[in-house]
Amino acid sequence: MAKSESITKEILDHYYEGMKRNHLGPLWFDLGHMVTKEPVHDVEPYLWKWSTIREYALKAGELVEPGKDAERRVVYLQNPSLLKRGLIGYGTHTLYAGIQLLLPGEYAPSHHHSQSAIRFIIEGDDKAYTAVNGEKIYMERGDVVLTPAWTWHEHKHEGTEPVFWLDGLDVGLVRTMAASFFEQYEKEFYPMEAPENYSSQQFSMGVFKKLNEAPAPDEPSPIFGYKYQRAHYLLDQMTEADYDPFDGYALEYINPKTNGSADARIGTMIQKLKSGQQTKAHRHVHSAIYHIIEGTGYTIIDGQKFEWETGDFFILPPWSHHEHVNTGSCDAILFSFNDKPVMEKLQLEFSESYEQNDGHQVIEKVFVPNQTV
């Protein structure tokens, strides 16, 4: 970097040391660290077995009582690669996933926060509800329930069997933006102001869109509950013309007023692969957390094979090649949530297909899940 022979090493060392003492830096050395040619991140893929998660969540049912010992009884998925960075509760750099358990007769009091949240019901029989801004949304297996940022929400169980659901929040995103606010409601329960399941009854049609339909500008969704039965029916109606090479038969949950993502910041998707189907690999800036609703198969992420079965969860990091395979004899159905709406709004979303080897990666290693309970 020296301009002439008269600039000695001694002069340069003195200059750079002085810079450092004054908390300044030379961009001519460090530009490549800041403006990288491709996304750089610390998120590694990972997979949790449902049998392990369920056991720890169920044990929490004996040890911790919501509303007394805990605001919520939730076992969260900690990505080990992000814990190394001190990031507690991170699944990806933007997304959090927790498994909440509510036992018969229990409730979790009303609160709200600046994080958006989506829920996916893993085990439930329509006897437990989430109330959002005073509207009870009864939750059955496979349903999706939104509690958009700042909406008051509480949970209550009026049935007889334990209810498990996934809580998906944009914890990392909000933390990065230094925008986290949380407040408990002044009483345990928010007043019930709307008829039960009002929003989903009012908008029972048109709550999904195909991947190739254009997004629309933001407005909050008038719907809080999206029924699994409806999603399943629509997946079964899809034809070969609807098959997406990277996601199979896939639907995104939408806000019916805008045709955009159901939650303004957290994207939600359900996809089906028929027996033996294998998608092609691609990668994109947005990251995702996947939950296997039913089926058996595997996903290859940057050459690593992640074998999954019903109930399992796995992390899809940003900008990582991935393809899905259904190895079972029945349909495989996957739910996932992602940070795509945010990336799109910030004009940061970009994707590309994997061009080598006819769009398929070579498996270089196989992930071994931790199953020690």
Ligand SMILES: [Fe+2]
């Ligand atoms: Fe909450």
Ligand SMILES: [Fe+2]
């Ligand atoms: Fe993808």
